[in-house]
Structures are given as structure tokens and as C-alpha cells.
Amino acid sequence: MTPRTAGLLLLLATTVNWGSTWPLLKFIMTGLPPLTLRAWGASAAALLLIALALAFRVPLGVPRGQRGRLVLFALLNVSAWMALTTVALRWLSASEGAILAYTFPIWATIFAWPLLGERPGLARWAGLAIGFGSMVFLFAGQGAEVSADKWPGVAAVLTAAVLFALGTVLSKRRPLTLPPFASLTWQMALGAIPMLILAPFLERPDVAAVTLPVWIAFAWMVVFTMGLSYFTWFAALRRLPASTATLGSLLAPVLGVIGASLSLGEPIGLRQVTALGGVLLAVVLAIGQKERRPREP
Incomplete structure (x- = not known):
């Protein structure tokens, strides 16, 4: 299996997993x-990863020259993304949050x-336009509407998208030249710290009132959405x-809506099929563009 094929399969696994994130967060x-849920979730995921690293003797040492870079990546990839997208759901529905969060392929391009030095050609720009347009078309049918009173949520989730x-x-x-498992473990652990510091000042969770289904959903989020x-x-991303990679991630919210429809026993209609077809076309355009070697740093 070539690195490119492996990368595409890993991306597919990611998008399927991420597809469940938004309705899952709203439920938790x-x-x-x-x-609080993100701070506790990231901390629990980090502890689980550390336990696995120790059990399987995965080295967790970080060379001195990479420590600053590791902290920066943790803040951008974990802290900002998790905290801002989740807080935004105070003002936005899951559909609205997904539309705005998944503008990040545009910013990444x-x-x-x-x-x-990845200069996007016409195919990739067309893929972005078709993919994002298909997603907006899908979520417009889910009752998504970004009105003036939702601007705090809009600002939070767009900031998260740009930073991610x-x-x-x-x-x-x-x-980073760390083993992938060690890189993930450190980013999750370091990314949890700012959220753990801020959460007690901003929120007062009533732990005794949390139901068993919420805890089960929380555990699922820790293991799969945050860890795997x-x-x-x-x-x-390495491959x-x-x-x-970011354009391919547009499959996540579309698959999420389709999965939610299936789990609720609702038929998948023309809107869902059209949106999925549009996003698949966008991904094909992105994958089909001739790749240029990235510029050496």
C-alpha cells in the first residue's frame, strides 16, 4: 500500500469519526x-494515551528543540479547536456550527x-467551491440560520477554524519528529491545560445531575472523537x-447528517444525496490535482 493510499484511508476513517461529533457534543x-466537557474529555484522553504509552513502552521523550513547536501545535490543534467550537454551540445549532467550522479547508488552502508552496490549481479551487457549497445546501435544509444574536458563536467557531x-x-x-503516538499524547495533554485552567472560572457543572447516557456519550467522545x-x-496529514487532507474532511459533516438520519429512522432524500455527491466530487478534484513538492522549510 502506497503512503498516499494509506493517507486516504486514514482520512476516511477520520471523517467518519468526526461526522458524529456535532450532534454528540450537543447531547453531552x-x-x-x-x-468543562472538553477540558475533562481532553484530560481523560491524555491520561488514557499515557497509560497506553507506558503499557506498550512507547517513548514519550521530547527533544529540546521541538518543545516550543509542540506547545504551539497543541494550542492550535487541540485547545483552540476544542474550546472555541464547543463554546460556540451555546449560540449555534450543531448544523450551524458544522457549516462554519468546516470552512477550515478554505483557510488551510x-x-x-x-x-x-502548495499552489492550488483550478481543480482544487473548484473542489473547495463545490464542497463547501454542497455542505451549505445540505445544512440549509436542516434549519440552519445565522442571525445577529448568534454572532458570538460565529466569531468563536470561525476563529477556531482559522487557527486549526x-x-x-x-x-x-x-x-515533529516524535513517534505519532507520542506526538498525539503530548498535544492532547498540553492542549487540555488552558481549558482546565479556564473552565472553573467560567462554569459550574452539576456532576450529580449528569445522567448515565451522557456519561456513556462522554466516554465515546474521549476514546474515539478525541483519541482515535x-x-x-x-x-x-503526514501522508x-x-x-x-483538509478538503477531504468536508465529508465529515455530510456523513454526520446522513448517519443521524439513519439512526433516527428518517429517509435520506434528494438533498442529502446531492450534498454527498457534491462533496465526493470535490474530494476527487482535490485528489486528482497534480501535487507539487512542498517547499523545504
Whole structure:
């Protein structure tokens, strides 16, 4: 299996996993406030990863020259993304949050041009337009509406999208040489720290009132959405151009809506099929574009 094929399979695994994120977060927020659930979730994921690293004797040492870079990537890829997208759901529906969060392929394509030398051709720009347009078409049918009273949520989730895109591109420009598992473990642990510090000042969770289904959903989020999906995302990013990987991630919210429809027993209509077809076409356009070697840092 070539690295490119492996990267595409890892990206597919990531998007399927991420597709469940938005409705899952809204459900967990019925029992836990947003920043608290992300802070606790990232901390639990980090502890699980550390336990696995110790059990399987994965080295966790970080060379001195990479420590600053590791902290920066943790803040951009974990802290900013998790905290801001989740807090935004105070004002936005899951559909609205997904539309805005998944503008990050646009920002990543823009950043990748000057920082990586990945100059997007007509196919990739067309893919962005078709993919994002298909997603908006889909979510417009889910009752998404960004009105004036939702601007705090809009600002939070767009900031998260820009910062995550920047973290994605920077991690391609100056990649860490740590083992992938060690890189994920440290980013999750370091990324949890700012959220753990801020959460007690902003929120007061009523732990006793949290129901068992919410705790089960929380555990699922820790293991799969936070742990496994970040691992497959970083692994895919090592093997694919940044703009291709991020454009492929547009499949996540579309698959999420279709999965939610199936789980609720609702038929998948023309809108869902059209949106999925549009995003698939966008991904094919991005993958089919001739790749240029990234500029050496």
C-alpha cells in the first residue's frame, strides 16, 4: 500500500469519526457545560494515551528543540479547536456550527500556498467551491440560520477554524519528529491545560445531575472523537498534502447528517444525496490535482 493510499484511508476513517461529533457534543452539553466537557474529555484522553504509552513502552521523550513547536501545535490543534467550537454551540445549532467550522479547508488552502508552496490549481479551487457549497445546501435544509444574536458563536467557531487550519499547515511545514503516538499524547495533554485552567472560572457543572447516557456519550467522545480520530488525522496529514487532507474532511459533516438520519429512522432524500455527491466530487478534484513538492522549510 502506497503512503498516499494509506493517507486516504486514514482520512476516511477520520471523517467518519468526526461526522458524529456535532450532534454528540450537543447531547453531552445537556449534562455538562461546554468548556468543562472538553477540558475533562481532553484530560481523560491524555491520561488514557499515557497509560497506553507506558503499557506498550512507547517513548514519550521530547527533544529540546521541538518543545516550543509542540506547545504551539497543541494550542492550535487541540485547545483552540476544542474550546472555541464547543463554546460556540451555546449560540449555534450543531448544523450551524458544522457549516462554519468546516470552512477550515478554505483557510488551510490559503495558508498552504505561501507556507508550503502548495499552489492550488483550478481543480482544487473548484473542489473547495463545490464542497463547501454542497455542505451549505445540505445544512440549509436542516434549519440552519445565522442571525445577529448568534454572532458570538460565529466569531468563536470561525476563529477556531482559522487557527486549526494554521496549525495543520504549520505541522506540515515544520513537522515533529516524535513517534505519532507520542506526538498525539503530548498535544492532547498540553492542549487540555488552558481549558482546565479556564473552565472553573467560567462554569459550574452539576456532576450529580449528569445522567448515565451522557456519561456513556462522554466516554465515546474521549476514546474515539478525541483519541482515535486525532491519531488518524495526524497520520493522514503526514501522508497527504495539507489542502487535500483538509478538503477531504468536508465529508465529515455530510456523513454526520446522513448517519443521524439513519439512526433516527428518517429517509435520506434528494438533498442529502446531492450534498454527498457534491462533496465526493470535490474530494476527487482535490485528489486528482497534480501535487507539487512542498517547499523545504
